[in-house]
Amino acid sequence: MPAVQETIDRVKAIDVDQYKYGFVTDIDSERGAKGLSEETVRFLSAKKNEPEWMTEWRLDALRRFMQMEEPDWARVSYPKIDFDELYYWASPKSVEGPKSLDEVDPELLATYEKLGIPLREQEVLAGVEPKNRVAVDAVFDSVSVVTTFKEELKKAGVIFCSISEALREYPDLVKKYLGSVVPVTDNYYATLNSAVFSDGSFVYVPEGVRCPMELSTYFRINEQNTGQFERTLIIAEKGAYVSYLEGCTAPQRDENQLHAAVVELVALDDAEIKYSTVQNWFPGDKEGKGGIYNFVTKRGDCRGKNSKISWTQVETGSAITWKYPSCILRGENSRGEFYSIAVANGYQQIDSGTKMIHLGKNSSSRIISKGISAGKSQNTYRGLVSAHRKASNARNFTQCDSLLIGQDCGAHTVPYIESKNASAQFEHEATTSKISDDQMFYCLQRGLTEEEAVALIVNGFVKDVIQQLPMEFAVEAQKLISISLEGSVG
């Protein structure tokens, strides 16, 4: 059945030109020279007071990057990026290591207010101990500005800081793990990131520690024409647990902005990492002009036995999304999960999915992907599930569902399922449709009207994934997809 009027109205209501977070904060900022070169990298590295080995690491990445060709296999199209027209360094001028929120430029705080952060911040400032505490490491353009809850985390032995700080304070840890999950030459954008990454978060949870709170970073792309190259590294030692939240909004812009982040997760024996993302960057205006290019490499390495990594993402923004949060299931009994809702509207193009690489015995993985396309968008799920020779009894279950609203959009599914072990059991199913007749029939049988039935089923459709998000985030995610998918599929 075609989309019902209500659906169409709802989608219109969240039309891209009504982008809520389209504002630019007017703060002086300091920028490096335009263009990509060894000088840029040296300048960047020097600005950040990085150790010599780090500078060399970056330069090595840059040299390799110069030899690489931009990949074109994804189902996205965009004008070629001129890397020499970008700035690789931008930092708010007011920052000289503020000791408390009072020292922070009020405009920054106002920005966060617009982003919805301050509720928690205000609680902190007022000395209220909130029930569910969230530590916020806010990245404003490229430099970490405020890090709260640091002390409490320190008590638990958890290190949560910007990667620049980690490079100064814990160089051995960074050196040991940086690039060990996503090698320098992993892919075009990861290599670029390795050369010029600006900042990002570093989390280290020591053995047996359950991180006392959820860690959260709000990335904020602010300065015009500065590619943001975040680098995040999360390490969970044996038996550790950490839940990390990443949320993004960005101001409205004319020119496309590049965001090429790298996120590396390492889970050792019995450790668990939960990584949740809500991504709502500017998707471009009505004509498809502007918008963020989101070319991200996210990968988790389940290195230890019984380790677990879970990715949950709600993708509603960006003009072009190209991201495949993946799990390398190296440890025995390790588990990888990927839950995703990708909503494309306007002229957005999404090419996203996951890779589950089973190397260890009895490793298991689960993929639930829900794609929604509206307007003139293209939404592609691209995923790989593979079992290597030694991955006996590997298990995978994959479900990708796509929903199309309107005549001018596309929904595509490109799964690769490679089994090199007979005892590996893989199941994959994908559908592109509205709601299955069986489901409708079941509901109608029980006396629901068609509208109610659709609402009920769609509620379930999203909640599969939403439920995987930490509580505070789930609320925010639902707000962000404001489509409130209830009743919108039909």
Added chain:
Amino acid sequence: MNASVPIKHTQAESDLIDRFEAAKGALSGSVAVTALREAAVSQIRDKGLPHRRVEEYKYTDLRAFMKSAAPLAAAADESAVKAILGGQDAFGELERYRIVVANGAFLPGLSDLEALAGEGVSVTSLTDELAGEHGAQLLASPKSAANDGVLALNTAFVQGGVVVKVKEGAEISRPVELVHVAASAGGQISRSRISVAKGAKLRLLETFAGETGNGEINIVFDYDVADTASLVATRLIVGQSDAARLFTSIATIGAQAEFKSLGFIAGPRFIRNQQFINFAGENSNAGIYGVTMARDEDLADQTLIVDHAVPHCNSREFFKTVLDGRAKGVYQGRINVAQHAQKTDGEMMTQALLLSEDAEMANKPELEIFADDVICAHGATSGQIDEDLLFYLRARGIPEDEARTLLVLAFLAEAIEEYGEDDVTEGLEARVRDWLAGH
């Protein structure tokens, strides 16, 4: 790959390019056909044989597999063909008409032309047609197969084949077996056009006999199913063979028409069976089925693109693969739904059973959808024999080997039964048993 940088040719590629220069005088065709052949060879010269960096050949690296290219087979000796045909009985007692293509060329002397003419079927030689005014049309490729390397190889070297025309409204009483015989060593490159006119019905059997040694076999079947017509094509590829076996089907399906095909593969060392199915008229149905068995170092590739270019068509794709030894199975299937192809119903399923530790299966079931009011689904599974089922059978006194055989048969039978055509497929169980027994 950057096309502007000349590639370093492999031995097989150099062989092919040299061979074309030597053979082009002997290869038939009008000026336009010759131009198509030249263009196809240029493609091989520029891009080489298809290899793993070409997405469509990711799992089937023909370039790495083909160490050399055998010369094209010389014209077949009729008595040798007769002897080979006498020794093969792909469909046993099934009553059928026969059309013979040997060493890439039509053999009218061994074909049942008179009986076929009586039923409204005309058969002519592709070699003759290529030389004619409309020759080039017989080598047209569908959009979904543009730049396909296997098809280019065929176009460059095609020796002959048949043009079969079933006249309007004719319902052919017996299946027609189009048998390809390799009467002597060497490359066997042929292409056949099968046109089924309005309201006509044809059941086609495609079989292959003869030489199993060196020499690639590259055969294209180009089906044209007119409005309200019906074509059922059963392809049987059994027995071991060393060189590459490359099969391409192209189907154009008119309105309210039916097209059904089964590709049954057991044995070749390296096989790609690719199909390009195009809906050209509304309210039509297509059922594409595949049964593949591979062992040892075999590679068996079933590739499929179904193009729903018009509204209100249904397609069903159902593929089963059984792998043993170090064999590698490949299934790549894509359903395309064009923007205006509303009310499309596409359902694709691929299932693999791995009998040994070292077997490998790669499944790539794709959906590419631009219309909103459609129902499309795909599923993929791979795994080994269910130990519980095995235990159940053994508990009932069935020896383990037989129990495994039964389970494999049951697994494959799902696709064969759905395909139907019982009279044609009744012998297939025996072939599965043969294969399991190692023949």
